[in-house]
Amino acid sequence: MADERDPKVSQRYRELGTEEPPRHVDEAMLAASRRAVHVHPAPLVPPTGRRRWYFPVAAAAIIMLSVAVTWHMQLERPDPDGYLASAPAPEASRAAPPEQKIEMQAAPQAAPPVAASRMEERAREPTTEPPEKWLERIAELRKEGRHEQADKALEAFRRAYPGYKLPESVLKK
Amino acid sequence: MLAYRDGDARAFEALYGRHRARLFRFVLRSVKERGVAEELFQDVWMRVIEARGRYAPKARFTTWLYSIAHNRLIDHWRRKGLSVVDLENVDVEGSSPNPESQAEARQSLQRFAKALEALPPVQREAFLLHEEAGMSVAEIAQATGAGEEAAKSRLRYAVAKLKAAVDDG
Numbered sequence: 001m002a003d004e005r006d007p008k009v010s011q012r013y014r015e016l017g018t019e020e021p022p023r024h025v026d027e028a029m030l031a032a033s034r035r036a037v038h039v040h041p042a043p044l045v046p047p048t049g050r051r052r053w054y055f056p057v058a059a060a061a062i063i064m065l066s067v068a069v070t071w072h073m074q075l076e077r078p079d080p081d082g083y084l085a086s087a088p089a090p091e092a093s094r095a096a097p098p099e100q101k102i103e104m105q106a107a108p109q110a111a112p113p114v115a116a117s118r119m120e121e122r123a124r125e126p127t128t129e130p131p132e133k134w135l136e137r138i139a140e141l142r143k144e145g146r147h148e149q150a151d152k153a154l155e156a157f158r159r160a161y162p163g164y165k166l167p168e169s170v171l172k173k
Numbered sequence: 174m175l176a177y178r179d180g181d182a183r184a185f186e187a188l189y190g191r192h193r194a195r196l197f198r199f200v201l202r203s204v205k206e207r208g209v210a211e212e213l214f215q216d217v218w219m220r221v222i223e224a225r226g227r228y229a230p231k232a233r234f235t236t237w238l239y240s241i242a243h244n245r246l247i248d249h250w251r252r253k254g255l256s257v258v259d260l261e262n263v264d265v266e267g268s269s270p271n272p273e274s275q276a277e278a279r280q281s282l283q284r285f286a287k288a289l290e291a292l293p294p295v296q297r298e299a300f301l302l303h304e305e306a307g308m309s310v311a312e313i314a315q316a317t318g319a320g321e322e323a324a325k326s327r328l329r330y331a332v333a334k335l336k337a338a339v340d341d342g
Contacts, residue, residue, distance in 0.1 A: 009335045012285045013304050022199040025211055028191075029218045033177070033185040064225045 131161050139169035174234050178225045189218070192238060195305040196204070197208060199239070202301055203246050217242045232315055239306050240316040243298065244289060288338035295319075296331035301330055 022127055141150035154170060176184035196217065201210040220241050231237075289297060302316060304307045313332070314324035 006332050006336050009332055010304060012282070012335070012339050016195065016202070016280055016289075018288060019198055019201055020194045020213055021211065021265070025215055026193065029189060029193075029215060029222075030186060032191070032219060033222050034182045036225060037180050037185075126177045149267075151241050 004039060131157070131164055136169050139167070142170060142172065174221075174227070174228050174237075175230065176286050178228045185222070188234065194234070196238065196242060199301045199305040200242060200246070202251060203294075203298065209249070213242075214322050215247055220245070233312065235306055236308070236312050236316050239302055239308070240318075247296070253263055284341065285335065285338050291325075292331050292334060296327045296334075299324055299327040300335070302332035 134153075138153045138157065140152050140154060141147075150170070154166075157170075159166070174184070174186060177188065190281045197210070197214050200214045200217070201207065202215065206209050217238070221238065223240075228237075257325060289300070292300065298317065299313050302313045306312075306316075307317065310325045311321055313319070313328065317324065319327070
């Protein structure tokens, strides 16, 4: 190659400039390269060697886990009364300062009507009915202006069905 | 490339970082418009990405990369005319603050660019592969699908013509 090389020509060529691709092109190419790596095609041949045992072991683990969860669910059927009895005490009474506690104890507490109380309890029962029915009852509480009870029921619902899309009727006050 | 083929995205970043500027200049000086050069440049890399699963090292990665670029440029040349990027926006580097000297340097550089532009495409390609990719005659032959004698002849003619342009300036 020594006979083809000419330092003057190379030098002059370098003077033409050192253009580079623009940043957006770089970013597009690198993004495309990452996408291509993350799309894993299915293997054309079955796994061999040390990887061969992964699949049966994983399948056995999944089956055992499924059986254990099913058995556990059968042993521990949900008990609505138990759920209500074990519901945590309201934050206000737990965290309130002593003076406020005295005020709370001294304040007259209006006994809710029996029908409304039953509705509130039913609205807070999380596991005995489908979520749609449960939400209907919370909406009824809202309609009647019983927002405090509706809030508690909604809190219980959210614990039981996290991520469930809530309708406006149970949210608005 | 083997690491990228096996799923290592960072390996591609390293490859791209190593070759991006030189490959871009190779493409840019093989076509006239910058926009076209960017398009062809991306096309070459997309072909590299798409071919990762089939990649088997038969030559240096550089040779393989530029052979893809060569094929892409052949397609382009078949449709368009041949030219290099114009020098409208090239900054002439020089230590002399004298405007006359700068104008002379600019003219000299433009003569060189014209000479590069006037080269037959195969000679210009051989020269760019030699300068930008640092390829030997054998590698130029491999990347362009030519025989070694032909590649050597193309490069020799290209350098001789460009040398004449340099000496003339």
